[in-house]
Amino acid sequence: MKFYKYQGTGNDFVMIDNRLGEWDDLSNETIQKLCDRRFGIGADGLIKINTAQGVDFEVDYYNSDGSKSFCGNGARCSVAFAHFLRIIEDKTTFSAIDGLHEAEINNGIVKLKMGDVASISKDGDSYVLNTGSPHFIQYVDDVSNYDVYRNGNKIRNSDTYRKDGINVNFVQVISEKELFVRTYERGVEDETYSCGTGVTAAALTFMQNNNQTSVGIKVKGGRLKVYAEKEGEGFRNIWLEGPANQVFEGEINIKSLTF
Numbered sequence: 147m148k149f150y151k152y153q154g155t156g157n158d159f160v161m162i163d164n165r166l167g168e169w170d171d172l173s174n175e176t177i178q179k180l181c182d183r184r185f186g187i188g189a190d191g192l193i194k195i196n197t198a199q200g201v202d203f204e205v206d207y208y209n210s211d212g213s214k215s216f217c218g219n220g221a222r223c224s225v226a227f228a229h230f231l232r233i234i235e236d237k238t239t240f241s242a243i244d245g246l247h248e249a250e251i252n253n254g255i256v257k258l259k260m261g262d263v264a265s266i267s268k269d270g271d272s273y274v275l276n277t278g279s280p281h282f283i284q285y286v287d288d289v290s291n292y293d294v295y296r297n298g299n300k301i302r303n304s305d306t307y308r309k310d311g312i313n314v315n316f317v318q319v320i321s322e323k324e325l326f327v328r329t330y331e332r333g334v335e336d337e338t339y340s341c342g343t344g345v346t347a348a349a350l351t352f353m354q355n356n357n358q359t360s361v362g363i364k365v366k367g368g369r370l371k372v373y374a375e376k377e378g379e380g381f382r383n384i385w386l387e388g389p390a391n392q393v394f395e396g397e398i399n400i401k402s403l404t405f
């Protein structure tokens with residue numbers, strides 16, 4: 147199987163051109179093996195680019211445990227991959243598990259339109275919202291020294307969230323224009339270097355309490371930017387912007403995967 151390795155601010159993916167449907171039947175076990183950082187290629191997730199009616203392509207995202215979701219950084223990397231494959235020029239409309247998305251790419255920077263967010267819920271002092279995948283947002287004083295794995299895993303597996311899972315984001319306010327976000331990701335079951343839907347969720351909880359229309363977000367793997375407009379209890383015209391890069395390409399014999 148031919149694959150390409152992409153990363154968006156350190157959130158990394160095995161990317162497959164599946165427009166001919168050759169890899170429609172990849173099993174969960176094979177996806178887990180391909181994403182394994184010792185026995186496979188190694189990635190937070192795997193993405194198939196499929197053909198789809200009425201749009202340029204479909205993004206079919208799988209977490210490293212094989213579960214499906216929407217992935218903001220993965221979608222941004224998919225736009226870069228579609229540009230590399232000459233499926234698109236610099237603008238696109240594609241489909242994903244949460245619906246249709248517009249995006250544009252300029253010099254390796256991808257700006258992705260996220261779905262509207264109708265409302266933000268509270269869980270104690272924390273926030274809960276869905277930006278294409280579910281997110282729990284907790285503000286902390288010193289996120290650099292925070293035990294993201296231990297505390298994220300505890301919330302993700304709590305009675306409230308265990309059944310469907312949730313991504314857990316810990317957020318430090320750096321300034322009125324910048325946040326530092328670290329994320330424990332459902333389906334990876336570990337901290338990732340960046341979570342696109344997570345930083346979008348964090349930005350919206352921050353913007354609801356001030357009049358910003360954009361926020362810079364520092365993550366372990368780099369920097370992203372979120373733009374949004376308030377609408378009622380939620381937000382519309384939400385965009386996630388940042389780099390998306392091809393790291394390497396390769397061939398792998400799936401039958402040789404063992405673990």
Ligand SMILES: N[C@H](CCC[C@H](N)C(=O)O)C(=O)O
Pocket residue numbers: 157209214215216217218219220279280313331332333334340341342343344
């Ligand atoms: N683990 C997430 C999906 C990937 C989210 C993240 N990688 C992003 O960039 O949005 C979930 O199962 O909801």
